[in-house]
Amino acid sequence: MALNDVIRVERNEPAIxxxxxxxxxxxxxxxxxxxxxxxxxxxxxxxIPLQAPDGVAFAEGTEEVRDIVNxxxxxxxxxxxxxxxxxxxxxxxxxxxxxxxxxxRMNKVVAVHADDLxxxxxxxxxxxELNVYLRDTGLFFxxxxxxxxxxxxxxxxxxxxxxxxxxxxxxxxxxxxTAVMADGSxxxxxxxxxxxxxxxxxxRLLVGSEGTLGIITQLTLKLYGIPQAISGGxxxxxxxxxxxxxxxxxxxxxxxxxxxxxxxxxxxRALKAYSNLDxxxxxxxxxxxxxxxxxxSEQAESxxxxxxxxxxGPFLWTKVEEERQKLWKARHDAYxxxxxxxxxxxxxxxxxxxxxxxxxxxxxxxxxxxxxMGLIAPIVGHVxxxxxxxxxxxxxxxxxxxxxxxxxxxxxxLRAIRMDGTCTGEHGIGQGKIGFLNAELGxxxxxxxxxxxxxxxxxxxxxxxxxxxx
Numbered sequence: 044m045a046l047n048d049v050i051r052v053e054r055n056e057p058a059i060x061x062x063x064x065x066x067x068x069x070x071x072x073x074x075x076x077x078x079x080x081x082x083x084x085x086x087x088x089x090x091i092p093l094q095a096p097d098g099v100a101f102a103e104g105t106e107e108v109r110d111i112v113n114x115x116x117x118x119x120x121x122x123x124x125x126x127x128x129x130x131x132x133x134x135x136x137x138x139x140x141x142x143x144x145x146x147x148r149m150n151k152v153v154a155v156h157a158d159d160l161x162x163x164x165x166x167x168x169x170x171x172e173l174n175v176y177l178r179d180t181g182l183f184f185x186x187x188x189x190x191x192x193x194x195x196x197x198x199x200x201x202x203x204x205x206x207x208x209x210x211x212x213x214x215x216x217x218x219x220x221t222a223v224m225a226d227g228s229x230x231x232x233x234x235x236x237x238x239x240x241x242x243x244x245x246x247r248l249l250v251g252s253e254g255t256l257g258i259i260t261q262l263t264l265k266l267y268g269i270p271q272a273i274s275g276g277x278x279x280x281x282x283x284x285x286x287x288x289x290x291x292x293x294x295x296x297x298x299x300x301x302x303x304x305x306x307x308x309x310x311x312r313a314l315k316a317y318s319n320l321d322x323x324x325x326x327x328x329x330x331x332x333x334x335x336x337x338x339x340s341e342q343a344e345s346x347x348x349x350x351x352x353x354x355x356g357p358f359l360w361t362k363v364e365e366e367r368q369k370l371w372k373a374r375h376d377a378y379x380x381x382x383x384x385x386x387x388x389x390x391x392x393x394x395x396x397x398x399x400x401x402x403x404x405x406x407x408x409x410x411x412x413x414x415x416m417g418l419i420a421p422i423v424g425h426v427x428x429x430x431x432x433x434x435x436x437x438x439x440x441x442x443x444x445x446x447x448x449x450x451x452x453x454x455x456x457l458r459a460i461r462m463d464g465t466c467t468g469e470h471g472i473g474q475g476k477i478g479f480l481n482a483e484l485g486x487x488x489x490x491x492x493x494x495x496x497x498x499x500x501x502x503x504x505x506x507x508x509x510x511x512x513x
Contacts, residue, residue: 052139126196132473166195201251208427275331276360317380395459396468430468
């Protein structure tokens with residue numbers, strides 16, 4: 044998709060005007076139409092041009108969400124759920140105008156069931172807020188996509204992050220949902236039991252649906268005990284290939300690694316400069332282990348031995364929390380550190396995921412593309428599950444450069460699919476990756492379209508996302 048060839052949905056001007064009037068009367072100050080706030084609710088960190096909604100409604104409960112859905116359905120006006128706005132593929136754009144439904148005021152922790160290791164929250168609670176709330180219980184929620192996203196948004200995009208190799212993604216950690224469907228019905232997809240064979244898995248259907256099938260208004264999530272001890276550190280390698288081989292060996296040996304993150308040489312250069320790290324400017328793995336005092340020491344030592352076998356090391360690890368936090372802050376600051384490689388440039392952030400046996404090959408071919416095209420594009424990866432990200436820095440005012448970066452992204456996505464992987468491990472489809480869904484899923488897209496048409500026959504929920512329009 045070219046930069047100026049954004050997805051558009053036909054606008055219904057009279058209907059939009061009617062809904063604006065109704066919502067202003069119903070919600071008062073909790074309905075806003077100012078230019079700044081509308082643009083804020085279309086903001087993404089992607090390069091996709093902003094498409095602002097016509098108004099922003101701040102909901103405060105499930106019943107109110109239902110009322111807003113019914114108003115929009117009656118007038119056939121688009122409705123786009125909004126959390127923290129940290130998505131990367133144009134998920135919160137309003138290509139046909141309509142209403143942005145801001146759920147951030149629905150931010151209560153409804154219940155914590157410590158004995159059952161679960162909790163129920165509203166969608167506007169952020170992952171950091173939940174973990175602060177849980178601190179005195181000895182429990183935590185592990186899914187960490189980097190940004191302080193809302194949990195409703197994380198479920199809607201099937202988010203994951205640095206801890207996914209041990210704790211899984213949102214798919215594995217959402218027990219049940221309450222959602223308002225396009226017809227205004229309120230549906231609860233399950234109970235708090237850890238497993239169920241009761242009919243279709245509606246929870247998994249809504250997790251990852253990007254607000255196109257229903258509006259999530261409550262989530263029940265798995266929790267975990269805070270580890271007794273944590274160890275972690277950084278290990279340099281002579282090449283990306285040797286680092287990936289060490290990852291594969293670590294996973295195959297059954298070492299219960301909690302995080303194992305790759306940064307390539309260019310990304311390490313950026314991190315050293317931005318975060319003042321004292322490590323070699325070479326491909327590195329950031330690694331962390333959770334468990335008992337003895338266990339995390341044993342795991343770190345075992346990983347160090349594996350790294351040595353593949354030419355890596357020394358593996359410098361620590362149990363000191365302040366030192367570990369510095370390392371992981373540097374890793375999470377990779378996005379900002381990368382921009383310093385080309386001041387003034389914007390970044391197109393993209394991700395793919397492949398079987399870990401193909402990871403080294405996929406990254407090597409990607410680095411060859413970067414060199415061939417003359418791009419500045421550092422790589423980071425959640426390599427324990429075969430997922431990596433590329434941030435291609437470019438001048439958004441230069442059409443030729445934009446076309447080059449888009450060609451690079453197309454090659455990357457199709458390469459991952461060819462390797463039996465996916466065009467997105469955790470960013471989602473949104474608008475930005477619509478063009479690759481047919482290549483990945485084939486006839487499966489038609490099944491998705493049937494589900495969408497059945498559950499949202501008027502097409503009001505986040506139109507122009509996930510499914511190709513033709």
